Amino acid sequence: xxxxxxxxxxxxxxxxxxxxxxxxxxxxxxxxxxxxxxxxxxxxxxxxxxxxxxxxxxxxxxxxxxxxxxxxxxxxxxxxxxxxxxxxxxxxxxxxxxxxxxxxxxxxxxxxxxxxxxxxxxxxxxxxxxxxxxxxxxxxxxxxxxxxxxxxxxxxxxxxxxxxxxxxxxxxxxxxxxxxxxxxxxxxxxxxxxxxxxxxxxxxxxxxxxxxxxxxxxxxxxxxxxxxxxxxxxxxxxxxxxxxxxxxxxxxxxxxxxxxxxxxxxxxxxxxxxxxxxxxxxxxxxxxxxxxxxxxxxxxxxxxxxxxxxxxxxxxxxxxxxxxxxxxxxxxxxxxxxxxxxxxxxxxxxxxxxxxxxxxxxxxxxxxxxxxxxxxxxxxxxxxxxxxxxxxxxxxxxxxxxxxxxxxxxxxxxxxxxxxxxxxxxxxxxxxxxxxxxxxxxxxxxxxxxxxxxxxxxxxxxxxxxxxxxxxxxxxxxxxxxxxxxxx
Amino acid sequence: xxxxxxxxxxxxxxxxxxxxxxxxxxxxxxxxxxxxxxxxxxxxxxxxxxxxxxxxxxxxxxxxxxxxxxxxxxxxxxxxxxxxxxxxxxxxxxxxxxxxxxxxxxxxxxxxxxxxxxxxxxxxxxxxxxxxxxxxxxxxxxxxxxxxxxxxxxxxxxxxxxxxxxxxxxxxxxxxxxxxxxxxxxxxxxxxxxxxxxxxxxxxxxxxxxxxxxxxxxxxxxxxxxxxxxxxxxxxxxxxxxxxxxxxxxxxxxxxxxxxxxxxxxxxxxxxxxxxxxxxxxxxxxxxxxxxxxxxxxxxxxxxxxxxxxxxxxxxxxxxxxxxxxxxxxxxxxxxxxxxxxxxxxxxxxxxxxxxxxxxxxxxxxxxxxxxxxxxxxxxxxxxxxxxxxxxxxxxxxxxxxxxx
Numbered sequence: 025x026x027x028x029x030x031x032x033x034x035x036x037x038x039x040x041x042x043x044x045x046x047x048x049x050x051x052x053x054x055x056x057x058x059x060x061x062x063x064x065x066x067x068x069x070x071x072x073x074x075x076x077x078x079x080x081x082x083x084x085x086x087x088x089x090x091x092x093x094x095x096x097x098x099x100x101x102x103x104x105x106x107x108x109x110x111x112x113x114x115x116x117x118x119x120x121x122x123x124x125x126x127x128x129x130x131x132x133x134x135x136x137x138x139x140x141x142x143x144x145x146x147x148x149x150x151x152x153x154x155x156x157x158x159x160x161x162x163x164x165x166x167x168x169x170x171x172x173x174x175x176x177x178x179x180x181x182x183x184x185x186x187x188x189x190x191x192x193x194x195x196x197x198x199x200x201x202x203x204x205x206x207x208x209x210x211x212x213x214x215x216x217x218x219x220x221x222x223x224x225x226x227x228x229x230x231x232x233x234x235x236x237x238x239x240x241x242x243x244x245x246x247x248x249x250x251x252x253x254x255x256x257x258x259x260x261x262x263x264x265x266x267x268x269x270x271x272x273x274x275x276x277x278x279x280x281x282x283x284x285x286x287x288x289x290x291x292x293x294x295x296x297x298x299x300x301x302x303x304x305x306x307x308x309x310x311x312x313x314x315x316x317x318x319x320x321x322x323x324x325x326x327x328x329x330x331x332x333x334x335x336x337x338x339x340x341x342x343x344x345x346x347x348x349x350x351x352x353x354x355x356x357x358x359x360x361x362x363x364x365x366x367x368x369x370x371x372x373x374x375x376x377x378x379x380x381x382x383x384x385x386x387x388x389x390x391x392x393x394x395x396x397x398x399x400x401x402x403x404x405x406x407x408x409x410x411x412x413x414x415x416x417x418x419x420x421x422x423x424x425x426x427x428x429x430x431x432x433x434x435x436x437x438x439x440x441x442x443x444x445x446x447x448x449x450x451x452x453x454x455x456x457x458x459x460x461x462x463x464x465x466x467x468x469x470x471x472x473x474x475x476x477x478x479x480x481x482x483x484x485x486x487x488x489x490x491x492x493x494x495x496x497x498x499x500x501x502x503x504x505x506x507x508x509x510x511x512x
Numbered sequence: 513x514x515x516x517x518x519x520x521x522x523x524x525x526x527x528x529x530x531x532x533x534x535x536x537x538x539x540x541x542x543x544x545x546x547x548x549x550x551x552x553x554x555x556x557x558x559x560x561x562x563x564x565x566x567x568x569x570x571x572x573x574x575x576x577x578x579x580x581x582x583x584x585x586x587x588x589x590x591x592x593x594x595x596x597x598x599x600x601x602x603x604x605x606x607x608x609x610x611x612x613x614x615x616x617x618x619x620x621x622x623x624x625x626x627x628x629x630x631x632x633x634x635x636x637x638x639x640x641x642x643x644x645x646x647x648x649x650x651x652x653x654x655x656x657x658x659x660x661x662x663x664x665x666x667x668x669x670x671x672x673x674x675x676x677x678x679x680x681x682x683x684x685x686x687x688x689x690x691x692x693x694x695x696x697x698x699x700x701x702x703x704x705x706x707x708x709x710x711x712x713x714x715x716x717x718x719x720x721x722x723x724x725x726x727x728x729x730x731x732x733x734x735x736x737x738x739x740x741x742x743x744x745x746x747x748x749x750x751x752x753x754x755x756x757x758x759x760x761x762x763x764x765x766x767x768x769x770x771x772x773x774x775x776x777x778x779x780x781x782x783x784x785x786x787x788x789x790x791x792x793x794x795x796x797x798x799x800x801x802x803x804x805x806x807x808x809x810x811x812x813x814x815x816x817x818x819x820x821x822x823x824x825x826x827x828x829x830x831x832x833x834x835x836x837x838x839x840x841x842x843x844x845x846x847x848x849x850x851x852x853x854x855x856x857x858x859x860x861x862x863x864x865x866x867x868x869x870x871x872x873x874x875x876x877x878x879x880x881x882x883x884x885x886x887x888x889x890x891x892x893x894x895x896x897x898x899x900x901x902x903x904x905x906x907x908x909x910x911x912x913x914x915x916x917x
Contacts, residue, residue, distance in 0.1 A: 408601070415604055418640070418642075418643075419598065423550070423551075426619075429618065429622060430540075430618070435548075439547065442548070442555045462554045462555060462559065463554065466561050
């Protein structure tokens with residue numbers, strides 16, 4: 025399973041992915057740090073500009089990124105399937121070299137290596153450097169460095185978005201058996217004087233707050249946070265409607281069961297917000313996909329799963345599924361203007377590595393959609409269900425008019441007390457609305473229960489002579505003749 | 513004796529489903545019960561939307577009652593139900609239609625009015641154009657309501673349309689003494705025979721002489737109450753049911769008879785009146801004159817046996833109509849080839865149902881077979897090819913020969 029590195033972002037993704045897996049394997053609390061440092065040339069080009077607001081802005085041409093973790097020691101096999109793509113843009117930015125320093129708990133020294141991904145010959149790829157002694161201290165960890173020829177700002181711009189999504193997944197790191205992982209992002213640079221300038225720590229997503237909970241809960245919390253932060257001008261507290269779903273496979277021959285989790289969030293933006301706040305692209309849904317706790321591009325199987333779901337039964341019409349380089353966008357037909365859908369999918373094995381299963385992904389997403397529907401009345405209604413709401417309204421109005429046209433006050437009172445309408449509030453609208461709501465809630469209940477069991481419906485009149493039932497649905501055929509068929 | 517024979521011993525009571533003829537207050541009560549039960553089910557701890565259970569008006573639910581001593585037979589409906597449900601896709605609209613008609617009828621009864629089916633159709637069309645698109649749909653929904661509440665259409669406040677007409681040797685008078693009374697009991701068993709001298713006690717009440725009504729005869733009202741209250745007197749010897757229109761040549765002056773027509777498929781009011789005539793004048797044979805085609809025979813059979821469409825009520829008004837003509841012998845002997853028209857596909861459909869029906873006697877079925885085999889049909893008017901007064905001669909001959917099935 026070769027992975028071709030075609031961009032800096034992709035490289036970073038994989039390096040973080042590997043670091044995360046190493047942390048998962050460890051029994052202890054782990055820290056994962058990503059440190060971006062810019063280095064100016066010591067000689068020559070002026071590199072310091074003082075801008076109008078007296079901030080220092082550096083324009084170095086080199087960024088060194090170090091990914092360091094305190095997980096288990098790195099196995100070199102992890103890197104053997106990485107391939108360097110012969111790309112001009114990439115060639116200008118990265119020379120294909122990875123510096124590695126790693127050690128396991130049982131090792132007595134830290135192994136230092138250089139990996140040249142440009143080298144296709146596996147023997148020539150690896151260069152061993154002198155080891156560093158650990159002096160008897162027991163620890164494990166890995167430090168991976170790469171040098172990128174890009175300005176710090178450009179690099180940050182490229183990776184920040186991806187890292188944001190990545191942080192989202194970190195709330196999932198809190199599992200019963202897997203310890204907490206603390207992640208930090210450090211950004212800094214040397215100026216001419218060799219001192220450290222600003223060091224920014226991007227916020228750690230609440231990893232210390234949560235006690236061990238289920239992975240799906242973490243995915244849910246993560247997506248909620250992400251949605252709120254992503255739409256900063258729109259978040260006004262909890263008006264998010266959430267549905268979650270989990271699908272498990274029974275496990276392969278290795279006893280390695282696979283899990284797919286899905287979270288669907290719908291937020292309906294209040295019409296009070298100015299339309300300038302809403303961007304065109306917000307009406308599309310970006311799939312946030314995670315594999316083994318790391319954000320990555322959507323697997324083909326999950327992509328297939330998304331296209332195979334019957335969106336119509338949720339009142340949605342999928343126009344297109346666009347698979348861009350690192351993200352998948354769902355475009356919808358006729359989505360109401362204030363409606364936003366967010367979907368996150370996470371596939372993982374109980375043990376690493378894993379290959380996602382399409383059926384599981386489909387099942388998980390469907391589960392999440394059903395869950396959302398069940399807990400939020402009036403959301404994701406199919407066309408049929410919307411029609412039923414109209415029918416319910418007509419029926420309710422008819423019944424309300426019948427009740428209120430009566431000159432028998434006892435009858436009216438009895439009806440109103442059954443409905444819970446107070447005597448002073450008795451009017452066609454109130455009575456009608458009350459009936460309508462009850463009908464709609466029963467319909468919704470029926471839809472959910474229909475798969476579970478079919479109950480015999482109640483009838484209006486008890487009939488002792490009830491012999492046999494004929495469940496024929498007659499819909500009348502139209503015809504202008506006085507008699508259609510001789511009805512003997 | 514005839515009345516006794518139709519008693520419960522031979523009546524298979526437990527199989528029969530019927531619609532009660534009840535006063536407005538009782539109908540309102542039934543509607544109120546329906547609404548309350550619906551709301552109770554909706555508001556209960558285990559809420560549900562009640563289905564409407566209606567007696568099936570299908571051939572599969574129809575039964576035949578054969579009178580053992582009188583030879584009368586009629587069709588009735590038994591306890592098979594069809595269901596209208598809000599949640600089942602192709603039944604939702606019909607479900608709501610029943611409630612809408614129920615609402616209308618309830619209001620009509622509260623206001624103590626009566627409407628015709630036509631008037632009701634227009635009201636529903638304006639009120640709920642999404643649900644009601646034709647008169648037929650309205651009529652069928654009314655029948656659903658009858659089947660649900662088990663009360664007659666008339667009890668719901670809906671009058672039959674007045675399509676029928678009557679002419680001949682008959683005197684009619686509205687009977688004052690029955691003013692304002694409600695029809696409570698099954699009319700089949702409650703014939704009230706008025707003594708001759710009591711009937712014309714109110715000289716100011718108009719007496720209608722059906723022999724002087726003109727060619728269109730006396731229009732039969734759709735108000736069954738009114739028809740029930742009519743006093744009748746006759747010196748006719750026969751009652752002749754005619755398919756389409758009453759003869760213009762005063763048949764009844766030459767043959768002492770009463771002519772009655774529904775001008776097509778028999779409506780309840782006409783059937784009702786014919787039945788009243790039968791009960792009031794039990795010695796008068798009832799003869800039927802219809803076109804020679806399956807539709808004509810179907811009309812005769814509706815008068816004779818009742819119908820499934822209104823099976824909960826119609827059985828009450830069946831009378832023993834004998835088929836005078838036109839029949840295959842008449843066609844062979846009297847109608848020239850030019851006067852015959854081909855059978856339409858519609859006719860063949862009706863013929864098929866007639867042949868499949870269990871109530872139809874063999875002699876009738878033979879006639880139907882002959883119709884289908886010849887592929888031809890003929891109207892009564894074809895007799896006029898022999899002259900304008902031929903109809904009278906035809907009838908007279910037939911009666912004298914007692915040539916009826």
